[in-house]
Amino acid sequence: MNHIESLFEKLNADNAPGQEKRQNKNDIEIKGESLEGIFVDFSHGDVDAHQPLPESIDYFNEGFSEIGSSQAYTEYRGLSEILTETAEKLSAFTGTNINPEEELIITPGTQGALFLAVGATVTRGDKVAVAEPDYFANRKLVHFFQGELYPVHLDYLNHNEKAGLDLSALEAAFKDGVSTFLFSNPNNPAGVIYSSEEIDRIISLSNQYDVTLIVDQLYSRQLFDQRSYTHAISHPDADREKIITITGPSKTESLSGFRLGTAFGSPVIINRMEQLQAIVSLRASGYNQRVLKSWFSEPDGWMDERILKHQEIRDDILTLFREAGITVRTTEAGSYVFPKFDVLSVDCITFSKILRKQANVVVTPGTEFGPEFTDSIRLNFSQDHQNAVDAVKRIITVAGYYQNEP
Amino acid sequence: MNHIESLFEKLNADNAPGQEKRQNKNDIEIKGESLEGIFVDFSHGDVDAHQPLPESIDYFNEGFSEIGSSQAYTEYRGLSEILTETAEKLSAFTGTNINPEEELIITPGTQGALFLAVGATVTRGDKVAVAEPDYFANRKLVHFFQGELYPVHLDYLNHNEKAGLDLSALEAAFKDGVSTFLFSNPNNPAGVIYSSEEIDRIISLSNQYDVTLIVDQLYSRQLFDQRSYTHAISHPDADREKIITITGPSKTESLSGFRLGTAFGSPVIINRMEQLQAIVSLRASGYNQRVLKSWFSEPDGWMDERILKHQEIRDDILTLFREAGITVRTTEAGSYVFPKFDVLSVDCITFSKILRKQANVVVTPGTEFGPEFTDSIRLNFSQDHQNAVDAVKRIITVAGYYQNEP
Known part of the structure; x- marks a missing residue:
């Protein structure tokens, strides 16, 4: 072979x-x-x-019929107007302040965002920690970019008030030279939320060992039983240069057919993600980007x-x-x-x-x-x-x- | 650095x-x-x-409103119905026979197809020939996949009835171990068409030296002055296992805002492209795929x-x-x-x-x-x-x- x-x-x-x-x-x-x-x-x-919200298709049609060429051909990271609106909404949602010009990119689905984020942080031989179980593509992305995989067990079955990540194993991996930790929160497939203590410890370890965090928060709006959720990026100790958050409207909002995702965080990494997007797919489909206007703007x-x-x-x-x-x-x-x-x-x-x-x-x-x-x-x-x-x-x-x- | x-x-x-x-x-x-x-x-x-054709947006809306879930979530290579129709149209256009199940993939724009095609054929250290000048992303793709670049000069200014590729330099590169040759025909940016003699020689050299051809034919429908055009894939000596053709409706048909591309050819390479698409963007936006129904179906x-x-x-x-x-x-x-x-x-x-x-x-x-x-x-x-x-x-x-x- x-x-x-x-x-x-x-x-x-x-x-x-x-x-x-x-x-x-x-x-x-x-x-x-x-x-x-x-x-x-x-x-x-x-x-x-x-x-999906009925308004979503109206925004698409507006992009096609009224906005036209400037909506068809946006900058690779997305149309400035949409970036500005989306940054405001995501800032409010996550309790942080996202600069629309430097800290946000629109991608073809959150899969696109994941691919770009890993591609912008991992090259051959880099050590990457992933939770197990976690989203099926995470391990494949590490293989594709020729990173070395450090699986960290998530003991989801034996806990209730936390996700159950093996934090000692995480520290051991970080100590061994891991440079990126990639995980979904809420976890896919287990449907569990990382507790604020777990996020606290992950942030603290990432600072101590200089590890970049890629946090896939695709399902973070769909919380059951009035549960609370901790956004890693708004943690007081979070290093903004070392964290990328990924989310999008494909799941709870049922907008998957539009292939829309976003990533926000470190300007250096977001900039690399845009350079990579230029050769991967140029941009998220232009008219589709406009559908983000319906996101976080659902009726009461x-x-x-x-x-x-x-x-x-x-x-x-x-x-x-x-x-x-x-x-x-x-x-x-x-x-x-x-x-x-x-x-x-x-x-x-x-x-x-x-x-x-x-x-x-x-x-x-x-x-x-x-x-x-x-x-x-x-x-x-x-x-x-x-x-x-x-x-x-x-x-x-x-x-x-x-x-x-x- | x-x-x-x-x-x-x-x-x-x-x-x-x-x-x-x-x-x-x-x-x-x-x-x-x-x-x-x-x-x-x-x-x-x-x-x-x-x-764009007005029908294009109607097909999108039909995907969203009438087809729904099965159009939102297609197989990674595209919805079977759309693949079948598109294979028929592309077969007629290129004068060959494309198996819709095995030899065709729908991608997010032709940029997506190019990325997947290079990713499915080039790994670290592989030697890749590209024409110069040619599309800006081609050289970047080779760098990204850690290939070794073999630029081959296209003397577009000093010829009329051919593109002007330096075929001796191409053979020298092939002799030196090039495994993939990537070029656009018509050439971007020079706007010139490879003559049938040039395609003939490229096919013959690729057979002799076992080189995979990736041919970006994005502008091959927009021919001026009744010029003729040679599809490499329909050349009688073309090795179907060694050639990928890329095209889409983003240019002449003005459908760029939908991000739709296609690649067809070698089943082994198309299959790899699908595996790669699964981690890059999952699929071309579902509803958008339906817009391909308007392609090659323009009014007389x-x-x-x-x-x-x-x-x-x-x-x-x-x-x-x-x-x-x-x-x-x-x-x-x-x-x-x-x-x-x-x-x-x-x-x-x-x-x-x-x-x-x-x-x-x-x-x-x-x-x-x-x-x-x-x-x-x-x-x-x-x-x-x-x-x-x-x-x-x-x-x-x-x-x-x-x-x-x-």
Whole structure:
């Protein structure tokens, strides 16, 4: 295998969320009966069930029809007017002060922001800490930029009032020369929030060991049960030159089809991200950028209602899993549950293929979030409520067909 | 300077087209008078002067309102339905047969396609040939992927019926171990078409030396003076495993604000490009993908009319430059002219800043297309006809203020 083949071996996206249609599942042998039911794709949210704000498409059309050329061809980091408005909103949200000219970039989705942030901080041989489990692309990004991976365990199952990051392991990694720590908060896939004490310690360690923080806060607006959330960037000890925050309207706001993300923080890193964006995709789609005008400008009550509806779906799903004896931590924020099936006789990749064939349900295998999560699957429960409940019942039934002998 | 600083030094986009607003031009000293006139930004086309098809926005709105979730979340390489239609159109256009499932990917603009194609073929230490002059990002992409650059001179000024690539130098580079050759046809910035004999030789050399070809054909629909065009992929000797063609609707069709590109060819490379896209931006914006339905489906006569209008602007601009004694080759395809100012007393970067300050005109410095083009500037003449003519007159007047002493 040559260089490029082994590189792409590590990037393999065959089991990544959204790619299920391209999988071959002819080789899967079924036990028990096939279950009828409305198809549910838990690999991502359903923007038909939870629709974007109607204003979003109006802003797009305004960009196309009224603004025209200057909206089609923006500076690589985004149109100045949109940057200014978005910086104000993000400053208010995070409790900090973001300079729109120097500290903010608009990207093609938060995936685009993650790619640029890692590309702007990591080169060959650099040591990078990532939480495990965490978003499937994080480890791949480190491989792609030829960094050295330092996985740090997140003990999400055995805690309640904190995410459960192994802070001693984090310090050991930092001590060993890690220069960047990349993590999602709320965590994807576990749906847990880092406590203020955890953020405090992460900030303090990053200062002590001169580590850049890349914090993916994609789901930080969707908090359940009146939980509190700590923005790392607004921590009094945060070094603004050493922190990049990433967020966007693709999830709670259902604007994923527009591919919009933002990153803010260190001007040096944001500037590099723009240089990189110039050769990666030039800019986030011009007309699409205008849709950010609807973000953080939702009508009163809209966000509360959206969160409440998701909390209700979450509650029903958690109850079903727990009644069936399947281990799952309560989602504190975001739309993911990450149940652990202790007695499954097949690995999670096979189980996911079985679920697609036998239960008309798509889920994402746990191993996308870390190699050790062979007995877990991730579900995005931003779905039609009843369809989601029915689909989870089918998952539980099928899991029953594939139990280890006691 | 550490690794990442020196890497980003080479990616510097401060003088790249579209970034002029972020430049500091306070340090520019002016000779002669400032010229009044309507602002023209020759760094890109004006989609207000040459508008997209009205149907394009209808397809977007259909994606958002009627198709919904399945259009928002497509497979990384694009929605199957759109891939199928687009493969048919591109097959007819290029005279070949493109398998929509295996040989085609939709990307965020052709920039996205270029990035993925180079990323899928070049790793550290690989030798890559690029034409000079050529598109500004090509050399940066090679630097970014840590390839070794082999520039091959394109003698565009001294030929008429061919582009003027130095085929002996190309063979020497191939002999020296080049594994990828990346070039635009029609050439950006020179606006010239590779002759069928040149394509013939490039194909033959690539077969002989086992070199992958990445051909950026972004402007291949906009041919002037009934010129003929040779698609490398449909050459009878082309090795389908060794060639990637890139194109999209951002230029002639004025759909740049949607960020849509396509790449087609080698299934192995297209597959890698999809794996890479999964960590770069996930996919081209979902709703935007639907706009490809309008591409190659323009009403009868629409494309002829568009080309004719551009040919008329080109003719007036060429006449003005030539009357002023400025060397410029006739644009054979696309919307670029690349005039050479033989007696300018300032370099092209300074001259570009002067033009912005003194003539209310944005142009792109020649050095963006190769380090030796210090006395050339690139203009995209897809502008309002009269405004473009007036702006070129201002450029010529200002050039007169900055002549070398004879």
